[in-house]
Amino acid sequence: MRVARYQEADSVRVALVEGELLLPLPPGTEVLSVLTASPTERLAIRAGAETAIPLDRASLIAPLDPPAMRDFVTFERHVQGVHSSVGGGAAGIPDAWYEAPAFLFMNPHSLTAPFGEVPMPPHTLAMDFELEVAAIVGRTVRDVDPDDAESLIVGYAIFNDWSARDIQRREMQVNLGPSKGKDFANTLGPWITTPDELEQWRVGDRFDLRMEVRVNDELIGEASLAEMGWSFAELLVHSSRDAWVGAGDVLATGTCGGGALAEWWGRRGEQSPPPLAVGDVVTMTVEGLGTISNQIGPIRSPGHRVPAARPLSPAPGA
Template sequence: MKLARYEHNGAVLLGTVRHDMVRSLPRNLDVLDVLTMSLPERNLLEAQAGRHHRIPLDDVRFVPPIEPRAMRDFVVFEEHVRGVTQSVAGTAEIAEAWYDAPAFIFMNPHSLISHRQDVPMPPDTQALDFELEVAAVVGSKVRDLTVDQAAEHIVGYAVFNDWSARDIQRREMQVSLGPAKGKDFASTLGPWITTPDELEPYRVGDRYNLTMTVSVNDTEIGRDSLANMAWSFEEMLSHASRDAWVGAGDVLATGTCAGGALAEMWGRRGVMEPPPLQVGDVVTMAVDGLGSISNRVTQTRSPGHRVPPARSPAAGPVG
């Protein structure tokens, strides 16, 4: 099943996607209700979809397919790490710690946007970038899962774009913490959530061989296969749940695939080519079996208020 959320007559509704149409589902269901159904239950529900209305995909106003309480963004593609490390840190050497476990940062779930939603240019950046990823959705609240146990708790997948202001990110990470304002302004998830059973034809061991591509203004920039992950989604969830709760509806993103970000190319080439994103650019990401997401970069909306620099302790306490 492909499960979408969309606006219709002022309400946010749930529907299935089939034959280039969104078909309505009963209003008393939410996303996790459907994603955690058994396969026979979902098949029966899909057979009954569209009783209230059917809308061509081109006419649908999508909203993010889920509203997670937490999002974790991993870094599981080695070749991307090598290239972007050179861009951000000036060296192609990958830290030995990267190989120990699937590292992740927490993302801002309140800045999640949908397919076709505009992305205002963040203030103070001259290096806006995209990041081509795939995200998994967790179906239930879990803790301390083994890798084998994790498989039954992953209930769907979607295309994910982790928008990044690279110049801001580079400066922030000099503090030896993860990025903050360089990433918290927008992330795209969509266009819908695809259940795992639909991806079985692509399975190779514990990976999915899904071709991933990203284009800017209809010109392809990069491509990779999801099968090149250094850790599987089950391993990512197992690690995230070790001695910690992962909530129902939480999103786990892979991090950027090889060739899935401009910064990786800047690091490899030593020049900012292709150039950073500009107002008017349209970024489109497509993943086999999951669909595609597109967003246009628009003019900055934020007033860009800044706090003052830190005051020296020598200046004494305030007040």
């Protein structure tokens, strides 16, 4: 089952996706209620759908409003290429990467439409994309047992963690972040695909899905989702250790190998391919999950800056 949301006049509607058609569900239907439904309940949900509409005539929006989003760094090949480009470190992979999956929290209010325009953020000359896959957690959990973790994941979608690499690099010099280098836009979509749809690509606890990203139709990078250093179930176990993970939360893989410009910059020692510019179109396709495509639009933000720090002098108690 594939579950989408689209804009209809002033309301947001939930629909099933079948081929090139959208099957609208009754007003008030919640995405999570569909994703967590039993097989019998799903048959009833499908039977209650309204008259189908062409998919290409619908204005798709992000298929979910997640309470929280965690972005991991699970692809070894990406870490190897990007560490010197963005992290400011020497080439290679930090030993700490192998010890446990690391993640950062993202802005859940920054989600864009899967085919919408993404405005260029202000103050950057190094706009970039990140090709990822996101898992959706079905219910609120804590200290998840490893044997139960996979059953708690109710869907998957393509995820693009847009990044301003020059801003990110400066922020990470403080050993905290990134923040403004990443919180301006994230793209999730085009819909959420339930796990049963991906069984044909299963390899152990992973899915061997081909991932690719193109800029203006030029192939930039490709990988397999099975190259993750940890499974999605293991990401959930780690996230929930002594912490709550909410129903509808997103767990994203982080960038796959070859899935970001900054990785190529780190490998080549130069900005080749060049950073994204206004008018560029970034298209991501993941086998079994569909395609998202976004054009970079002009800067919309006034880009207000705050002044440099002004500590009290002398310091209190001096």
